[in-house]
Amino acid sequence: WAALARRRTMVLNPVISKLSGKLVVLASSSPRRLEILTNVGLRFEVVPSWFKETLNKSLFKEPHQYAVETARQKALEVARRMPFKHLKTPDIVIGADTIVTIDGLILEKPRDKQDAYRMLSRLSGKEHSVCTGVAIVLCNQQENEETEYQTIDFYEETRVKFADLSETMLWDYIDSGEPMDKAGGYGIQALGGMLVEYIHGDFLNVVGFPLNRFCKQLDLLFNPELASNERKDGQSAPDDSSWALVNSLSKCSEGQENMSAAGSAVPPVTSRGPMNLVIEKVHTDDLKRIIELMDGFKASKALFTASKMRVFDLLQKRPGLEGAEVARGLQASLKGTLCLLEACVSLGLLERKQGGVYENSRLSQRFLVSDSPSSLLGYMAHSDETVWKLFSHLETSVREGTNLQAKVMYSDDERKLRFMKAMHGIAEVAGPAVITAFDLSRFKTACDLGGCTGSMAHGLAKAYPRMSVTVYDLPSVVELSGTFCPPGLDNRVSFVAGDFFKDRLPKADLYILARILHDWTDDKVHALLSKISDACTPGKLCCGLLVSEIFLDRDRTGPSQGLLQALGLGPGKQRSAGEYGALLESHGFTVSHIAHTDSLLDALLCIKD
Numbered sequence: 001w002a003a004l005a006r007r008r009t010m011v012l013n014p015v016i017s018k019l020s021g022k023l024v025v026l027a028s029s030s031p032r033r034l035e036i037l038t039n040v041g042l043r044f045e046v047v048p049s050w051f052k053e054t055l056n057k058s059l060f061k062e063p064h065q066y067a068v069e070t071a072r073q074k075a076l077e078v079a080r081r082m083p084f085k086h087l088k089t090p091d092i093v094i095g096a097d098t099i100v101t102i103d104g105l106i107l108e109k110p111r112d113k114q115d116a117y118r119m120l121s122r123l124s125g126k127e128h129s130v131c132t133g134v135a136i137v138l139c140n141q142q143e144n145e146e147t148e149y150q151t152i153d154f155y156e157e158t159r160v161k162f163a164d165l166s167e168t169m170l171w172d173y174i175d176s177g178e179p180m181d182k183a184g185g186y187g188i189q190a191l192g193g194m195l196v197e198y199i200h201g202d203f204l205n206v207v208g209f210p211l212n213r214f215c216k217q218l219d220l221l222f223n224p225e226l227a228s229n230e231r232k233d234g235q236s237a238p239d240d241s242s243w244a245l246v247n248s249l250s251k252c253s254e255g256q257e258n259m260s261a262a263g264s265a266v267p268p269v270t271s272r273g274p275m276n277l278v279i280e281k282v283h284t285d286d287l288k289r290i291i292e293l294m295d296g297f298k299a300s301k302a303l304f305t306a307s308k309m310r311v312f313d314l315l316q317k318r319p320g321l322e323g324a325e326v327a328r329g330l331q332a333s334l335k336g337t338l339c340l341l342e343a344c345v346s347l348g349l350l351e352r353k354q355g356g357v358y359e360n361s362r363l364s365q366r367f368l369v370s371d372s373p374s375s376l377l378g379y380m381a382h383s384d385e386t387v388w389k390l391f392s393h394l395e396t397s398v399r400e401g402t403n404l405q406a407k408v409m410y411s412d413d414e415r416k417l418r419f420m421k422a423m424h425g426i427a428e429v430a431g432p433a434v435i436t437a438f439d440l441s442r443f444k445t446a447c448d449l450g451g452c453t454g455s456m457a458h459g460l461a462k463a464y465p466r467m468s469v470t471v472y473d474l475p476s477v478v479e480l481s482g483t484f485c486p487p488g489l490d491n492r493v494s495f496v497a498g499d500f501f502k503d504r505l506p507k508a509d510l511y512i513l514a515r516i517l518h519d520w521t522d523d524k525v526h527a528l529l530s531k532i533s534d535a536c537t538p539g540k541l542c543c544g545l546l547v548s549e550i551f552l553d554r555d556r557t558g559p560s561q562g563l564l565q566a567l568g569l570g571p572g573k574q575r576s577a578g579e580y581g582a583l584l585e586s587h588g589f590t591v592s593h594i595a596h597t598d599s600l601l602d603a604l605l606c607i608k609d
């Protein structure tokens with residue numbers, strides 16, 4: 001009771017005084033936040049954050065999560081920059097971000113007068129929400145000079161009701177210039193106050209900083225006894241390591257003799273309390289990561305299912321459908337469709353717009369719509385129908401070292417075509433970066449070994465107008481490749497059927513092995529390279545070999561895309577650029593260039609003189 005009574009009386013000033021003697025930094029240039037904190041006697045420096053407010057809003061389930069994350073990123077950016085740019089490490093950095101939301105839409109600062117008009121007329125006569133996310137970053141310099149950062153973040157929400165605004169009033173207000181640097185286009189503390197009929201909640205939160213909640217938070221941090229009592233009441237308190245950090249900060253301020261012992265007595269507790277308080281420390285990132293990994297298959301399956309059911313095609317044709325209309329269009333249950341749509345929104349594949357209608361996100365417009373030139377729907381179908389099933393046998397494959405893939409991939413025409421579509425999609429997306437990674441104009445003839453649908457070959461012919469390209473693949477693949485050829489370039493692209501292990505290879509100045517070598521053991525790779533080396537009979541020109549693969553890091557710790565692919569490989573193996581280089585050099589090739597593209601595939605060009 002004593003502690004609770006104390007809580008009511010000591011919320012404000014005493015906690016602020018606990019920050020005296022520490023380097024407190026406000027990572028915001030907002031004059032309103034500066035004024036609020038100065039007014040209560042806090043001494044701090046202002047270091048505006050360079051963090052751009054560009055987080056993808058569609059990745060956040062709730063608008064307040066966006067505000068909190070933006071505040072966190074702003075504060076962390078300053079906390080990390082200061083030791084280098086300002087040559088001092090702050091003790092505490094405070095970041096904040098205020099957003100206005102109405103009907104699920106986040107309103108930022110208006111871009112121009114018209115934008116301000118749109119925002120304010122949307123708010124006219126209605127209730128909206130103002131949410132400020134706040135992050136307090138505690139910086140603790142370790143003995144080894146490294147700094148440990150811990151973030152405590154929370155948000156405060158205030159409901160605000162606007163009066164009905166006449167056109168004249170709206171434009172008068174816009175012409176005053178006040179809306180321009182303010183979220184939602186108004187400032188409640190000045191002229192904008194005239195637009196407001198009532199508010200529910202903290203007024204200063206609408207101005208830009210929830211002072212009361214901030215002080216309560218500091219109180220919890222710097223008053224462990226109170227925190228422990230609140231915990232008994234079901235309130236949250238910081239965990240051990242936050243306390244350790246606060247204690248280490250407290251030691252350098254006056255009048256804090258008993259903090260250490262009391263602080264360390266607080267056991268770890270839940271990180272979220274009834275005050276919407278989030279206590280974050282380094283290991284919560286680990287927790288998020290592990291959950292993300294565990295749920296990875298759910299995300300993939302949601303993506304595959306939405307792609308297969310043509311959700312993205314439907315919304316491309318008819319953007320702005322409600323959930324029920326999508327369900328009708330898909331001939332699916334309403335509940336199931338709504339769950340799928342919401343999952344897609346959370347994954348950044350769809351956007352939910354004002355009025356609860358759905359639209360494709362930039363990501364799905366680019367990769368998940370059938371008629372997009374970068375469509376990966378073929379790869380999606382292959383991943384869902386074939387790879388997904390193979391991976392359900394992963395344990396057997398790991399135990400027995402069997403190659404499930406080879407048996408399944410070409411077992412019937414339908415699967416084969418699906419596989420070819422998958423290869424085609426990736427080659428269309430990743431091929432251009434590979435083809436243009438080096439200047440190949442000196443080669444007049446090329447042979448794409450295992451060239452599948454001819455995507456890479458057509459790309460080469462397009463990029464190098466004097467080059468003729470032969471696509472070499474198994475007869476059953478060449479048979480089906482006709483459906484993929486774009487018209488117009490065919491006279492310089494031809495297909496030859498054969499087995500590159502058994503049959504004679506077509507003559508060419510340049511050989512290409514794109515996504516071939518990872519499928520094979522070192523022995524098989526040697527056999528194939530030896531055949532290519534024999535086929536290289538340089539005349540006036542040297543003979544080239546372009547290898548395109550995902551190149552593993554030298555220590556084989558990434559990229560995970562390559563290491564995950566290796567799980568489904570059977571006898572094959574992912575290699576680093578150095579390992580490929582060594583294999584190639586043992587067949588008389590000299591590595592001339594290596595390119596790590598930003599695309600899905602890296603490339604290596606080697607020459608045989």
Ligand SMILES: C[S@@+](CC[C@H](N)C(=O)[O-])C[C@H]1O[C@@H](n2cnc3c(N)ncnc32)[C@H](O)[C@@H]1O
Pocket residue numbers: 423424426427449450451452453456472473474477498499500501513514515516
């Ligand atoms: C992983 S895909 C790569 C396709 C293409 N190079 C690309 O990057 O999109 C492997 C290709 O090698 C072909 N292939 C496998 N074994 C072969 C062989 N013995 N002779 C010729 N082609 C073969 C497959 O049919 C398939 O088209």
